[in-house]
Amino acid sequence: MRLVIVSGRSGSGKSTALDVLEDNGFYCIDNLPAGLLTDLAERFLPHSDMLLPQVAVSIDARNLLSQLRRFPELLDEVRQRNIQCDVLYLDAEDDTLLKRFSETRRRHPLTNENRSLAEAIAYESQLLSPIIDRADLRIDTTRLNLYQLRDTLKLRLLGQSQSGTSFLIQSFGFKRGMPTDADLVFDARCLPNPYWKPELRDFSGLDQPVIEYLDAQPEAQEMYQDILAYLNKWLPRFASSNRAYVTIAIGCTGGHHRSVYLTSRLSTALKQSFKNVQVRHRDLV
Structure with missing residues (x-):
């Protein structure tokens, strides 16, 4: 039974991470409210029909601030259920994230009429600090293209043939x-x-x-x-x-x-x- 929690700033590659995990047999849930993490562990994972349940969820800054602050507590509750749980945090340099949003013309989820893109990117780090502090694996995607990121994720998350470090x-x-x-x-x-x-x-x-x-x-x-x-x-x-x-x-x-x-x-x-x-x-x- 394995649960992978994917987090990171917008534009860092979270969608790619979920795609890689889904392609390798994980049941993936995007933008899970952090408060539902323990419910997922209690109700879904133990009763899955899969022989070796593998679930991946994305938790990011679109969550309520109060739930993000509770993340360390929620993570401990999940792990107390004897579930193998890995927290993956993806990030990139600010200039790289700015360039990615400019190239794709996507709207950052935290921008508004009073908050610029650069300010939203900086603010996102503050919101996600409770997750950053508990991350098991951090990957800097600044200098990785799509294919290199996929290969890195496969190597680090899926290439672990033995238990332990x-x-x-x-x-x-x-x-x-x-x-x-x-x-x-x-x-x-x-x-x-x-x-x-x-x-x-x-x-x-x-x-x-x-x-x-x-x-x-x-x-x-x-x-x-x-x-x-x-x-x-x-x-x-x-x-x-x-x-x-x-x-x-x-x-x-x-x-x-x-x-x-x-x-x-x-x-x-x-x-x-x-x-x-x-x-x-x-x-x-």
């Missing part, structure tokens, strides 16, 4: 922005850069020539060992604190060589100690 280790390039939804970030820009070797530039950190080059760099090996030791020590602490999702991000300048190399090596090593390790290379085309 899901660990995602991902590479990224700082020049495209640091992932704001990462729990741990490591910076590999101090390592020798294969990009400045003309014969290596067109390869990635997954290709043997780059792997051999970085394998031969003492600094790269020292950083790998230090990060691995840190993760082996502290990831079990994250898991023991009932964290459903943990994201580890490894960054370099472009997200093609050093970060990809480290992410690949670290994920291989971590899979020997942890059951649910996922890998993603954000900027590797």
Whole structure:
């Protein structure tokens, strides 16, 4: 029995998230009044005809303020019924949300004659703060297109084949922005850069020539060992604190060589100690 609560600011991708979940066997309800969450858990989920009930609901700023404030209490009541409940919160940078609304010419649900679009976007964060504080998984959709968002949702929400904490280790390039939804970030820009070797530039950190080059760099090996030791020590602490999702991000300048190399090596090593390790290379085309 599983319940996924989808929330986030308007324009961040909530409809896409519900579509992905529906395509993968979830019964989806859009814009559920938060006050009905416990009724849903009590009346619908235990009596479903489905062998393994999977339900997803969207709760957003269209709710009454009084119900949004009660969200933490309502969530605790649901979880007391032994229902696996994941809270997914989607968001994007303010400028990105403004651009999306301008391009689609949609009306933001919180705009009115006294509140501009920019003000509505900022106000929405305040309204949703009780949900933000209890989110199990946050995804920043600023730099994700529709297909990348779908793939990310499938990886994080549907790719969890084992119970317990899901660990995602991902590479990224700082020049495209640091992932704001990462729990741990490591910076590999101090390592020798294969990009400045003309014969290596067109390869990635997954290709043997780059792997051999970085394998031969003492600094790269020292950083790998230090990060691995840190993760082996502290990831079990994250898991023991009932964290459903943990994201580890490894960054370099472009997200093609050093970060990809480290992410690949670290994920291989971590899979020997942890059951649910996922890998993603954000900027590797």
